[in-house]
Amino acid sequence: MKEHARTLHHLHERPLSALDAIFMRRSVTAYTPQPLDESTVRALMDAAVQAPTATHTEPWAFIVVQDRAALERISDRAKGSWVKEAAHYRELHAGADAAMTSAFVERFASPDFCVFYDASTLIAIGARPLGPFVVADCWLAAENLMLAACALGLGTCCIGSAVPALNSPDTKSELGIPSDVEIIAPIIVGVPSETATEVSRKDPTVLSWTRAE
Numbered sequence: 001m002k003e004h005a006r007t008l009h010h011l012h013e014r015p016l017s018a019l020d021a022i023f024m025r026r027s028v029t030a031y032t033p034q035p036l037d038e039s040t041v042r043a044l045m046d047a048a049v050q051a052p053t054a055t056h057t058e059p060w061a062f063i064v065v066q067d068r069a070a071l072e073r074i075s076d077r078a079k080g081s082w083v084k085e086a087a088h089y090r091e092l093h094a095g096a097d098a099a100m101t102s103a104f105v106e107r108f109a110s111p112d113f114c115v116f117y118d119a120s121t122l123i124a125i126g127a128r129p130l131g132p133f134v135v136a137d138c139w140l141a142a143e144n145l146m147l148a149a150c151a152l153g154l155g156t157c158c159i160g161s162a163v164p165a166l167n168s169p170d171t172k173s174e175l176g177i178p179s180d181v182e183i184i185a186p187i188i189v190g191v192p193s194e195t196a197t198e199v200s201r202k203d204p205t206v207l208s209w210t211r212a213e
């Protein structure tokens, strides 16, 4: 374990076990304005890069945004681009809860709504799209990061709706992201200001289970 990760463990009395974090993690959409310090952000990235990676490629790279004005600018771009993007996914939304979908659309229309829920920190994971497993590698790193944050009492939420805006030339040039790097997994992180809502899960669908006779 790296030195700053060890320091972080001392800061938190008793980090949750892996299973506790898996079952307790929920997407957090309300945050206090408290900023995250550099050692916390580094500890989360260290946890992220412990994820499995196809042929040990470790293709990921991290973009950290802790400037509120920049987050608001990207949010505004995201709100504009997501409305167009969402039109391509009508079928997917048709299967979702109608009230939830319309609440989502309504939120995106509100000028006050920030797609990053006013979280203090955005950690976006991206990579050069060089192989078939780069996307999987980035998402596995993202889940590690979210579980580590949960174990330490921090909140996170994937912000898929910001992907097109983060990959726009304007945002890439503003944040210094090379044009051939694709942002795949944007995760907000912060101190939760309220307990996240319980979200149920369907039982696992098992299509086939072959056992020896």
Ligand SMILES: Cc1cc2nc3c(=O)[nH]c(=O)nc-3n(C[C@H](O)[C@H](O)[C@H](O)COP(=O)(O)O)c2cc1C
Binding pocket: 025, 026, 027, 028, 029, 157, 158, 159, 160, 161, 162, 199
């Ligand atoms: C790929 C991906 C994209 C997501 N994008 C968003 C988003 O743009 N905005 C948001 O509020 N939540 C987003 N979420 C969070 C999901 O809505 C959330 O994970 C889901 O409702 C289950 O709730 P839970 O994470 O609390 O278990 C995203 C989750 C994933 C995995």
